[in-house]
Amino acid sequence: xxxxxxxxxxxxxxxxxxxxxxxxxxxxxxxxxxxxxxxxxxxxxxxxxxxxxxxxxxxxxxxxxxxxxxxxxxxxxxxxxxxxxxxxxxxxxxxxxxxxxxxxxxxxxxxxxxxxxxxxxxxxxxxxxxxxxxxxxxxxxxxxxxxxxxxxxxxxxxxxxxxxxxxxxxxxxxxxxxxxxxxxxxxxxxxxxxxxxxxxxxxxxxxxxxxxxxxxxxxxxxxxxxxxxxxxxxxxxxxxxxxxxxxxxxxxxxxxxxxxxxxxxxxxxxxxxxxxxxxxxxxxxxxxxxxxxxxxxxxxxxxxxxxxxxxxxxxxxxxxxxxxxxxxxxxxxxxxxxxxxxxxxxxxxxxxxxxxxxxxxxxxxxxxxxxxxxxxxxxxxxxxxxxxxxxxxxxxxxxxxxxxxxxxxxxxxxxxxxxxxxxxxxxxxxxxxxxxxxxxxxxxxxxxxxxxxxxxxxxxxxxxxxxxxxxxxxxxxxxxxxxxxxxxxxxxxxxxxxx
Amino acid sequence: xxxxxxxxxxxxxxxxxxxxxxxxxxxxxxxxxxxxxxxxxxxxxxxxxxxxxxxxxxxxxxxxxxxxxxxxxxxxxxxxxxxxxxxxxxxxxxxxxxxxxxxxxxxxxxxxxxxxxxxxxxxxxxxxxxxxxxxxxxxxxxxxxxxxxxxxxxxxxxxxxxxxxxxxxxxxxxxxxxxxxxxxxxxxxxxxxxxxxxxxxxxxxxxxxxxxxxxxxxxxxxxxxxxxxxxxxxxxxxxxxxxxxxxxxxxxxxxxxxxxxxxxxxxxxxxxxxxxxxxxxxxxxxxxxxxxxxxxxxxxxxxxxxxxxxxxxxxxxxxxxxx
Numbered sequence: 109x110x111x112x113x114x115x116x117x118x119x120x121x122x123x124x125x126x127x128x129x130x131x132x133x134x135x136x137x138x139x140x141x142x143x144x145x146x147x148x149x150x151x152x153x154x155x156x157x158x159x160x161x162x163x164x165x166x167x168x169x170x171x172x173x174x175x176x177x178x179x180x181x182x183x184x185x186x187x188x189x190x191x192x193x194x195x196x197x198x199x200x201x202x203x204x205x206x207x208x209x210x211x212x213x214x215x216x217x218x219x220x221x222x223x224x225x226x227x228x229x230x231x232x233x234x235x236x237x238x239x240x241x242x243x244x245x246x247x248x249x250x251x252x253x254x255x256x257x258x259x260x261x262x263x264x265x266x267x268x269x270x271x272x273x274x275x276x277x278x279x280x281x282x283x284x285x286x287x288x289x290x291x292x293x294x295x296x297x298x299x300x301x302x303x304x305x306x307x308x309x310x311x312x313x314x315x316x317x318x319x320x321x322x323x324x325x326x327x328x329x330x331x332x333x334x335x336x337x338x339x340x341x342x343x344x345x346x347x348x349x350x351x352x353x354x355x356x357x358x359x360x361x362x363x364x365x366x367x368x369x370x371x372x373x374x375x376x377x378x379x380x381x382x383x384x385x386x387x388x389x390x391x392x393x394x395x396x397x398x399x400x401x402x403x404x405x406x407x408x409x410x411x412x413x414x415x416x417x418x419x420x421x422x423x424x425x426x427x428x429x430x431x432x433x434x435x436x437x438x439x440x441x442x443x444x445x446x447x448x449x450x451x452x453x454x455x456x457x458x459x460x461x462x463x464x465x466x467x468x469x470x471x472x473x474x475x476x477x478x479x480x481x482x483x484x485x486x487x488x489x490x491x492x493x494x495x496x497x498x499x500x501x502x503x504x505x506x507x508x509x510x511x512x513x514x515x516x517x518x519x520x521x522x523x524x525x526x527x528x529x530x531x532x533x534x535x536x537x538x539x540x541x542x543x544x545x546x547x548x549x550x551x552x553x554x555x556x557x558x559x560x561x562x563x564x565x566x567x568x569x570x571x572x573x574x575x576x577x578x579x580x581x582x583x584x585x586x587x588x589x590x591x592x593x594x595x596x597x598x599x600x601x602x603x604x605x606x607x
Numbered sequence: 608x609x610x611x612x613x614x615x616x617x618x619x620x621x622x623x624x625x626x627x628x629x630x631x632x633x634x635x636x637x638x639x640x641x642x643x644x645x646x647x648x649x650x651x652x653x654x655x656x657x658x659x660x661x662x663x664x665x666x667x668x669x670x671x672x673x674x675x676x677x678x679x680x681x682x683x684x685x686x687x688x689x690x691x692x693x694x695x696x697x698x699x700x701x702x703x704x705x706x707x708x709x710x711x712x713x714x715x716x717x718x719x720x721x722x723x724x725x726x727x728x729x730x731x732x733x734x735x736x737x738x739x740x741x742x743x744x745x746x747x748x749x750x751x752x753x754x755x756x757x758x759x760x761x762x763x764x765x766x767x768x769x770x771x772x773x774x775x776x777x778x779x780x781x782x783x784x785x786x787x788x789x790x791x792x793x794x795x796x797x798x799x800x801x802x803x804x805x806x807x808x809x810x811x812x813x814x815x816x817x818x819x820x821x822x823x824x825x826x827x828x829x830x831x832x833x834x835x836x837x838x839x840x841x842x843x844x845x846x847x848x849x850x851x852x853x854x855x856x857x858x859x860x861x862x863x864x865x866x867x868x869x870x871x872x873x874x875x876x877x878x879x880x881x882x883x884x885x886x887x888x889x890x891x892x893x894x895x896x897x898x899x900x901x902x903x904x905x906x907x908x909x910x911x912x913x914x915x916x917x918x919x920x921x922x923x924x925x926x927x928x929x930x
Contacts, residue, residue, distance in 0.1 A: 417813060440815040448813065457807035457814075460874040468803060468814040471796045479794050506874070522814065 121168035190273035207233030359574025378423035398576030445523030513544030635867035646894030676832030684872035685738035694852030697837035724830020805872030
């Protein structure tokens with residue numbers, strides 16, 4: 109196909125206060141191209157694409173689509189110009205039906221003299237859903253009936269049914285299971301085949317390389333380079349993103365180390381209504397036990413159940429000395445730590461300082477005769493935040509100001525500070541950039557060597573293969589397969605047990 | 608060992624100073640000075656005479672004690688509307704018991720308050736009802752009980768208890784309450800726990816805070832301290848009518864917000880909110896009376912000032928977390 113320039117970005121610029129989020133970025137994108145856009149957290153990739161889509165106002169410079177300068181003030185205007193986005197966060201509105209969400213801002217075809225024809229809207233919505241192969245979602249249902257993944261699928265329909273010239277997909281795949289991802293890739297390919305364009309933002313570099321034609325790299329708000337995906341390896345991309353050699357030790361490299369016979373935690377017949385049933389397993393000293401599966405398989409609930417944070421748990425969770433874990437406070441007192449997948453709500457207290465987040469579980473240990481010393485708390489938090497290399501001004505800074513990776517460092521600093529021996533880490537590197545990911549893997553390997561035990565629940569299969577001594581795969585709330593660490597183990601082996 | 612300086616969040620311009628936490632923290636103090644100066648000018652210096660000041664002070668004690676208890680509830684991000692009727696009911700109990708024994712009367716008052724707090728806390732924690740809803744219900748409930756107990760006639764207190772109406776005693780009680788509460792808030796895990804629950808309840812629970820117990824105890828403390836305030840009220844007024852403590856809850860709410868307490872609670876509360884807020888409210892209230900405004904006009908002015916303060920001090924981040 110002959111190349112035709114579709115989008116020209118000319119000296120695009122954006123500042124937030126004194127932060128230079130996007131620094132004079134110029135690039136061109138062709139029609140019929142899938143363009144990856146990568147960079148570490150804070151590199152400006154989301155800000156750049158959100159200016160294109162009218163979510164942020166343009167700080168400086170111009171976008172030209174098909175040679176015509178763009179002046180969009182909001183997402184609906186951008187849609188009318190042929191630009192659509194699927195955002196990283198929840199992009200559907202609760203309290204509306206699926207159809208109302210799909211046609212939000214574009215209800216005119218269904219309006220008759222100011223009255224909405226709900227039946228026509230539902231019918232058209234259902235036709236689209238069926239056409240996309242998402243027939244299990246019903247257009248007339250309230251969107252609230254559906255889980256995060258299905259709501260993402262609805263967003264995909266919403267963003268693409270009008271056949272936009274440019275579709276921006278911002279870090280969407282982390283919310284999708286393997287099946288959902290495959291659906292999305294199919295849609296991307298279809299858009300390309302149609303001579304239209306996709307801008308694909310993702311932290312998953314393997315995914316970027318296998319599903320894009322070209323990749324643009326941003327670093328600290330600046331344009332670094334645009335390269336052909338076919339010529340690149342993941343390590344090449346990492347080097348461009350970070351600006352230095354990242355080193356080969358990303359995951360663990362050891363194989364064949366025996367797992368200790370010493371059992372530190374026994375989980376027996378644990379069930380949580382509608383989530384998991386009769387889950388039993390043992391965790392050994394110095395073991396990284398991986399849990400994998402589709403996002404709704406119940407593995408996330410297993411983490412909560414061990415920590416006694418589930419609402420209606422039956423069965424027992426026992427330590428080696430026979431202590432039963434029946435409440436969060438018992439769990440913490442007996443050296444169990446938990447980092448939730450829902451980092452912002454269940455792990456960190458956003459509107460609180462780094463200091464108070466870190467000291468929270470250790471506060472009784474730090475008190476003498478029930479009295480707290482502010483200086484002692486600050487010193488404790490500072491030590492552990494600094495050990496984790498948390499990027500911060502001081503421990504008095506609020507956690508809400510930190511990037512995802514640094515928030516996770518605060519969570520880990522909290523539990524390292526508490527001296528926990530059993531760490532339950534749910535999606536520990538979710539939405540976190542390469543550099544911090546590497547640090548977290550190194551920390552896990554280190555903790556393992558110290559004889560601490562880790563349960564790592566993860567939706568990223570390479571992470572399970574690379575880090576775990578043993579992997580349990582869950583499906584529909586039960587354990588469906590067990591694998592030992594082995595260089596010959598492949599993604600397909602695990603996926604076969606998931607679906 | 609890198610402790611980098613993240614440059615992203617230092618406010619640089621004057622405009623951002625007014626949106627900064629430093630400014631929000633100073634605002635109540637500025638407000639207090641402005642209101643005192645304004646009232647002094649408007650009343651042509653009358654509000655700062657020794658006699659007036661003594662009267663002002665006498666009106667500060669019991670709201671300040673009540674505000675101390677409510678401070679803990681509001682730090683949780685909850686609200687308590689029962690202070691008025693709690694004060695009324697506890698005052699009746701104290702008055703009746705004052706004929707037998709003064710210590711018994713004090714104890715009875717505190718227990719009455721604590722019991723009402725326990726009812727609020729129980730429904731809030733066990734049935735996961737919003738504090739706003741429960742305390743409005745219990746407010747009407749106990750206001751009804753007060754009205755029933757005072758239908759025939761006002762409830763008198765004993766002469767012995769009225770003889771305790773001495774300024775030094777009331778000052779001592781108020782200062783003692785403030786000191787103990789400040790100590791608990793600042794130097795024990797109680798302060799950390801209430802702030803943590805106010806800032807993010809689920810994450811606090813997942814970090815080992817016994818959130819249910821913290822919430823329950825905060826309501827009990829608010830009730831018990833209102834019981835203490837009822838004792839100060841009884842020795843001052845001597846007989847209790849159906850309107851005792853009427854609208855106290857809104858006065859306390861306004862005072863704390865004027866003092867800079869964010870209505871969302873959480874990490875940004877300051878203990879000074881109690882003192883600054885109560886003083887500000889009392890000066891404002893007195894000034895408006897002295898200026899001879901009708902009570903409707905007074906309410907209108909208070910409402911406007913309250914709105915302005917809520918708008919200026921509220922923590923929008925806590926309402927809806929923005930990235």
